[in-house]
Amino acid sequence: xxxxxxxxxxxxxxxxxxxxxxxxxxxxxxxxxxxxxxxxxxxxxxxxxxxxxxxxxxxxxxxxxxxxxxxxxxxxxxxxxxxxxxxxxxxxxxxxxxxxxxxxxxxxxxxxxxxxxxxxxxxxxxxxxxxxxxxxxxxxxxxxxxxxxxxxxxxxxxxxxxxxxxxxxxxxxxxxxxxxxxxxx
Amino acid sequence: xxxxxxxxxxxxxxxxxxxxxxxxxxxxxxxxxxxxxxxxxxxxxxxxxxxxxxxxxxxxxxxxxxxxxxxxxxxxxxxxxxxxxxxxxxxxxxxxxxxxxxxxxxxxxxxxxxxxxxxxxxxxxxxxxxxxxxxxxxxxxxxxxxxx
Numbered sequence: 001x002x003x004x005x006x007x008x009x010x011x012x013x014x015x016x017x018x019x020x021x022x023x024x025x026x027x028x029x030x031x032x033x034x035x036x037x038x039x040x041x042x043x044x045x046x047x048x049x050x051x052x053x054x055x056x057x058x059x060x061x062x063x064x065x066x067x068x069x070x071x072x073x074x075x076x077x078x079x080x081x082x083x084x085x086x087x088x089x090x091x092x093x094x095x096x097x098x099x100x101x102x103x104x105x106x107x108x109x110x111x112x113x114x115x116x117x118x119x120x121x122x123x124x125x126x127x128x129x130x131x132x133x134x135x136x137x138x139x140x141x142x143x144x145x146x147x148x149x150x151x152x153x154x155x156x157x158x159x160x161x162x163x164x165x166x167x168x169x170x171x172x173x174x175x176x177x178x179x180x181x182x183x184x185x
Numbered sequence: 186x187x188x189x190x191x192x193x194x195x196x197x198x199x200x201x202x203x204x205x206x207x208x209x210x211x212x213x214x215x216x217x218x219x220x221x222x223x224x225x226x227x228x229x230x231x232x233x234x235x236x237x238x239x240x241x242x243x244x245x246x247x248x249x250x251x252x253x254x255x256x257x258x259x260x261x262x263x264x265x266x267x268x269x270x271x272x273x274x275x276x277x278x279x280x281x282x283x284x285x286x287x288x289x290x291x292x293x294x295x296x297x298x299x300x301x302x303x304x305x306x307x308x309x310x311x312x313x314x315x316x317x318x319x320x321x322x323x324x325x326x327x328x329x330x331x332x333x
Contacts, residue, residue, distance in 0.1 A: 102259025103274040104252035105305050131276040138276045145303060146274050165303050166314070 075110075075117045075126045080134045088155040090125055093180060097128040098138065098148040105166035106147040112169035116176060123180060151179050223261035231260040231270060231291075232321060235306060238292055239319040242300060244307035248316040251329035256306040257321070258330055260291050274304040 075097070078086050087094045097113055099106040117126035131138050131146060141150065141157065151161035161179050235257055239245060246253045259273025269284040270291045277283045288294050295301040300309050308315035 098276075100259075100274060100276070102255055102262055103304065104247070104254075104256040104259075105274060105303070107255050108247075108249060108252050108305070135276075135278070139278065144276050146276060166305060168313075 075114055075128050078127045078129060080137045083129070083134075083137055086125075086127060087152050090152070092123060092125045093151055093153040094125045094127060095176065096150050096152060097126070098131055098143045098146055098150075099128050100131050100146045103146050108166050109147060109172070112167070112172050115169065116172055120176065120180075124176065149175075151176075221262070223258055223265050227261035227264045228258060228326060229323065231257045231264065232323060232326060234270075234291075235260075236320055239307055242292075242296075242307060244300060244302070244309055244319075245315045246318050246321060247305050247308060247314050249314070250316075250318075250321060250325055252305050252314075253321055254326040254329040256304045257326060259304075272304060 076086075087096060095113075095116075097106075097109075113126060113128075117124075120126075129137060131143070138144070143150070145164040147165065149161070149163040149167075151158045158179060160182075163175065167175070235246075235253070256273060260270035263269065263271040263273060263280075263284070267280055267284040269287070271277065271280060271284050272289045272291055272293050275289060277289070283289055292307075293302075295303075296307060300307070302308065305314060
């Protein structure tokens with residue numbers, strides 16, 4: 001992708017569509033781009049709007065390293081290096097979805113997972129992990145069939161929570177409710 | 186390849202739906218989920234194969250054709266990169282070895298033996314998600330995967 005960015009200025013002039021607001025810092029550049037031009041995938045409107053709001057409220061990147069990760073909106077994609085911090089040390093139970101790029105069922109359940117993430121925002125954190133870029137994690141948790149769902153609580157995997165394959169939204173809600181209830185007792 | 190504006194990494198009609206905007210602390214790190222498009226030729230081959238195999242096995246495509254399209258593209262992608270259409274809905278420790286071994290080459294052994302396709306490409310009529318079609322056109326594939 002980077003090589004395409006080195007095209008001539010003439011091409012750039014033709015293809016470049018200037019953002020609506022004047023450019024300031026690189027922070028606002030990202031903000032503008034993501035607010036106005038990105039197309040949502042499979043109806044993620046809610047998640048994207050919320051992401052933008054959270055970006056507005058959050059401060060500059062310098063605060064990122066020391067501040068605990070505040071993932072508040074929809075499903076966040078994470079990788080191996082963040083797994084320990086985000087999943088194992090989370091104060092809420094975490095639903096981890098393992099996905100693959102060209103996996104049909106993963107796309108099919110994406111809206112259901114998204115709406116669960118928003119509905120259960122306070123009680124549950126939902127993250128997704130791409131299998132190709134995180135092989136070590138896959139090997140550790142022995143996840144081979146995708147999509148796969150595992151619920152983590154207090155840094156531990158809940159054994160009965162493993163689920164593989166597509167699932168309807170109703171069944172997904174049942175599954176989550178049952179696991180959250182059993183976790184509390 | 187799509188023409189890209191020669192500017193920064195934010196999206197201008199870019200269709201970055203392969204990954205959402207990462208949270209702030211990740212924003213300045215390039216998290217690239219590699220998802221190159223498979224070649225049209227491979228997609229066409231896998232499309233024809235899917236139609237033919239659905240007919241042969243008496244199975245049907247998913248009611249939601251975008252699932253079918255995504256899987257066909259996944260098969261095409263593996264065909265391009267590995268020479269064999271490895272099942273796109275699985276993780277492999279060693280893709281090349283798996284492609285040679287063949288258990289998960291589409292049609293995979295579970296499908297051939299028990300008509301079990303967990304990619305939801307070939308669905309038996311009793312399956313809740315099964316539609317009533319055994320055909321899918323290139324336009325349908327392109328349309329449903331256009332925002333990827």
